[in-house]
Amino acid sequence: MRVNRLAVAAAAILTATLATACSGGSDEPSAPAASQSAAPAGPVKLTYWTWVPNMDKIVAVWNQAHPDIQVEVSKQAGGDDAAAKFLTAAKAGNPPDLVQAEYQMLPSFVAADAVADLTAETTQVKGEFSEGIWSLVTLGTDAVYAVPQDSGPMMLYYRKDLFEKYGIAVPKTWDEYAEAARTVHKKDPKVFLGTFSSKDPGWFAGLSQQAGAQWWSISGDAWKVAVNDEATKKVASYWGGLVKEGVIDGMPYFTPEWNKALNDGKLLTWPSAVWGPGVLSANAPKGKDKWAIAPLPQWNAGENYSGFWGGSSTAVAAKSPNKAAAARFATWLNTDPEALGLLIKEGAIYPASAKGAALMTGAPDYFSSQPDFWQQAASIGATARGFTFGPNVNVTYNAYKDAFDKAVAAKSDFAAAVQAMQDATIADMQKSGFTLAQ
């Protein structure tokens, strides 16, 4: 008898739970009614999620000049966690007005209907950005989903002094790079020319861009997914061969071991992006003034291509009640000369806007022996090929980590890992119902 009563009570609780859960979950489509009221009474208050250091100082300048639009900065951790947090907040109906969005995450934001279309607000600033960067925020459509902020064109960081010591020249092609890797490792088995990181899909994506890969594209009303295209397989097989041969190390970037190897001069190169000086100065303080930059090695002699690793944009949440004001701030932040100057000085970023890149003078402290650092970076940046990112980059990137982790540990076929990325991406898109082109 008593047991029965308890069971009934428990059942009642569960039903009540389900009922509230149902009513709580189904409020998706009735939100954007009260957007953009014509004349707000007080000053508009905007919240802005970003991880750019010292952004509050930059925003203070805007707030001073625009008493009617006050922006409040909320500092984020950055990376994948920040994207997941924004998507969750957007889903819960409580997103910030403005958000820093990495280029590869932007399509997931768009697919989740979490960011607003800024086409009307950005027609005037479109000319400030290069074609490649602009396509990162349009995803190849007619809409504009964010204002580009910084970009990460890739280049080769190398240890000048150790290159001399081991008697190798700066490699112009990837073949020369492989040859140099063999030479160095033969001369000192504890030293490697570089390492293949199975933890950094963005790095691999950049190298694939350089080779001409197009992982996603839109044809008509369908997505075309080609993570396993010839260019990508070429890049993968190249690195896989070197890892198997044992002349390139397989330890991931940004680990304590990697930091130590960089600092101790056990790693001679790092194919990285324009934001590399910050990482090097923090993790390899002993290498100050010993590193230099050069364009990435090329696949064919005489070519001149690079790719992008990282970079982010400023997006406006679809559910923001003050989209116009938010868009005004986003365009100011990323195109106004004063704001760009502050972004460079306070935020230590490499601006996506051409005007901003031209403002870069001097050289990073770590590279004080290379006074033309920014000029070189700018000319390399102009050669960067981007590509359109798809709506489920997170799935592809996760598959990269799992598949390449295994491939590096087993020194097995890297092309198979690329195929695993393609398969995971397609399977996820099919499951969700995306239209896929063959």
Place this chain on the structure above:
Amino acid sequence: MTSRNKSARAHRAGTVPYLFLAPAMALFTLFMALPIGYTIYLSLRRTKVSGLGLGKGARKEIFAGLGNYAAAVGDGELWAGWLRVLAYGALVLVLMLGLALVFALMLDAAHVRLARLTRISIFLPYAVPGVAATLMWGFLYLPSLSPFGDHPFLSADLVTFSMANVAVWGGTGFNMLVLYTNLRAVPREYYEAARIDGASELGIALRIKIPILAPSIILTTVFSVIATVQVFTEPTTLRPLTNTISSTWSPLMKVYRDAFVTGDLYSAAATSMVIAAISLVLSFGFLRIVKNHAFGEG
């Protein structure tokens, strides 16, 4: 006694217990039943995208039936994760509880010097948070930083042992303390009687102490089974340091990946229900097998 009086008392006896239970029931509803109910609700839904999936209304949430459950149960990677956790769990359970028992018996034996200091030093690792402990061990495992030299602690063959080591190091002290406290509560006369009968310290440990400890051993085993089924901190913290731990190494890691890395909250909800069911079966199954010892029923 009149009949009116009787019914009034019955009435009072009927409400008072519920009054006492109310706070517990409210908390249970708020923090257990509601979240579980919402998880079940989520596990029955999925997103449906149309066309390119870009722009307004391209993404809808729809009812999925048991599709997510079918996918979770049919996912080979999830079962591979269970196998890995099983191997890891067997190591941890045997080593951790075995050591805890040995230490508890040794500390309880007569004439042990520095018992208090030893007890605290064995218990101390339990006070170190899991993430911190795993990071510390991670640094010890990394070849170029390790004081143990160039050993493949994080290689595919050894990584399970290395992870189990972290859990054993952290958990032995707690389990030892549970067993030891139980031992201290045993009247000393038992042992004296045994000694008069000519039993050795080892004989006392084997024939008297361990049988007395049986319920506590079972309790710590159940706790440890539940903890190993939920292993998450150690592999997640070690993962960035090595390429031998996949994002779905343990079942809970797969839930985390689905929910927060690839953004499929619905699959994650279904998988977590499957995991909850399995850990219920494991812990209750174990209790059922040993119930005669556990509760002295016979």
